Amino acid sequence: MKNNCVVTFSKNVFIPVTNVCRNACDYCVFRARSPDDAYLISMNDFLALVKAKGAATEALFTAGEKPELANLSSYFKKEILDAGYSSLVEYTKELCKLAIKHGLLPHCNLGVLSREELTGLRDLNASMGLMLETTAAELEAHRNSPGKIPAERLKMIEEAGKLEIPFTTGLLIGIGENPQDCIRSLQAIQSLHGKYGHIQEVIIQPFIPKPFTPMWNESPPSFAELREVVRAAREILPEEIAIQVPPNLTAPKVLIELGASDLGGISEKTIDYINPESPWPKEEDLRRMVAPNFELRERLPIYPRYIEKGWYSEELKPLIERYADEDGLRRKESKSGLAV
Numbered sequence: 001m002k003n004n005c006v007v008t009f010s011k012n013v014f015i016p017v018t019n020v021c022r023n024a025c026d027y028c029v030f031r032a033r034s035p036d037d038a039y040l041i042s043m044n045d046f047l048a049l050v051k052a053k054g055a056a057t058e059a060l061f062t063a064g065e066k067p068e069l070a071n072l073s074s075y076f077k078k079e080i081l082d083a084g085y086s087s088l089v090e091y092t093k094e095l096c097k098l099a100i101k102h103g104l105l106p107h108c109n110l111g112v113l114s115r116e117e118l119t120g121l122r123d124l125n126a127s128m129g130l131m132l133e134t135t136a137a138e139l140e141a142h143r144n145s146p147g148k149i150p151a152e153r154l155k156m157i158e159e160a161g162k163l164e165i166p167f168t169t170g171l172l173i174g175i176g177e178n179p180q181d182c183i184r185s186l187q188a189i190q191s192l193h194g195k196y197g198h199i200q201e202v203i204i205q206p207f208i209p210k211p212f213t214p215m216w217n218e219s220p221p222s223f224a225e226l227r228e229v230v231r232a233a234r235e236i237l238p239e240e241i242a243i244q245v246p247p248n249l250t251a252p253k254v255l256i257e258l259g260a261s262d263l264g265g266i267s268e269k270t271i272d273y274i275n276p277e278s279p280w281p282k283e284e285d286l287r288r289m290v291a292p293n294f295e296l297r298e299r300l301p302i303y304p305r306y307i308e309k310g311w312y313s314e315e316l317k318p319l320i321e322r323y324a325d326e327d328g329l330r331r332k333e334s335k336s337g338l339a340v
């Protein structure tokens with residue numbers, strides 16, 4: 001089982017299903033602004049990505065939120081109907097099935113979903129995610145983002161708990177919230193985990209200003225601010241919830257000393273579409289970042305605790321058994337590529 005000297009990470013293929021989004025967050029560079037830069041990933045492009053998966057075990061699906069309600073909804077609806085599907089969720093379910101067939105464990109982060117949508121995706125996902133970002137309501141950065149109402153996001157995280165879905169959430173730091181908001185956000189996550197026991201990790205992610213966005217001239221949070229949030233997270237959240245810090249957005253060493261224990265997913269084949277200016281470090285870089293006091297171990301998108309509890313479906317069982325070792329972490333492979 002994971003001990004206090006282990007820092008984990010995972011290897012994924014990052015799949016941006018669509019960049020059409022109903023929200024318009026002031027810091028976002030991902031969402032499409034016009035039909036000319038909008039897309040729905042084609043089946044062929046998707047298959048090319050999963051077939052080139054290398055050593056990845058996770059298919060990380062991200063998408064704009066509820067594209068059926070976006071300003072560009074007519075573009076999206078035409079694309080999805082032409083592909084032969086009725087909605088983002090229906091299409092993504094098919095992509096999840098294909099990812100599993102190609103040896104990848106899906107993790108969907110598609111924005112706010114209904115209970116019915118979560119139920120439909122549950123058996124096809126090793127875990128799912130939604131950034132809470134903050135419980136601070138009415139932030140300037142979210143004035144054009146109906147999906148960023150904190151209560152809506154907390155409701156979905158709660159539904160995921162009722163459905164026993166291993167879940168990833170997190171805080172976005174530096175978007176106009178204050179330190180007390182961070183404390184309240186962490187307490188809200190802790191409270192839901194107390195009821196349902198489903199939160200596997202909480203990401204502490206710094207806002208990074210992006211060109212051509214309304215927050216281009218805003219400063220990112222200082223390292224001292226990040227440090228304080230990680231410190232508070234370790235105090236408020238139970239030990240079993242990992243604190244994740246993204247190694248392509250911050251220097252993790254000090255944050256690990258303060259209790260962060262996961263570096264999230266890195267990808268050999270795909271960029272970070274949310275932070276395209278920040279390349280993923282390589283596995284050797286991660287190993288250097290945690291040395292000498294911590295050991296780096298690869299994990300799956302489902303944490304060991306939930307493998308032990310059996311919080312996964314029959315569809316995912318063969319892959320989880322193939323990839324997980326007796327600690328519930330990634331089984332080491334021999335040079336021939338066979339699990340040992």
Ligand code: SF4
Nearest residue numbers: 021023024025028031
């Ligand atoms: S940050 Fe996410 S929710 Fe906000 S506009 Fe971008 S894609 Fe949509």
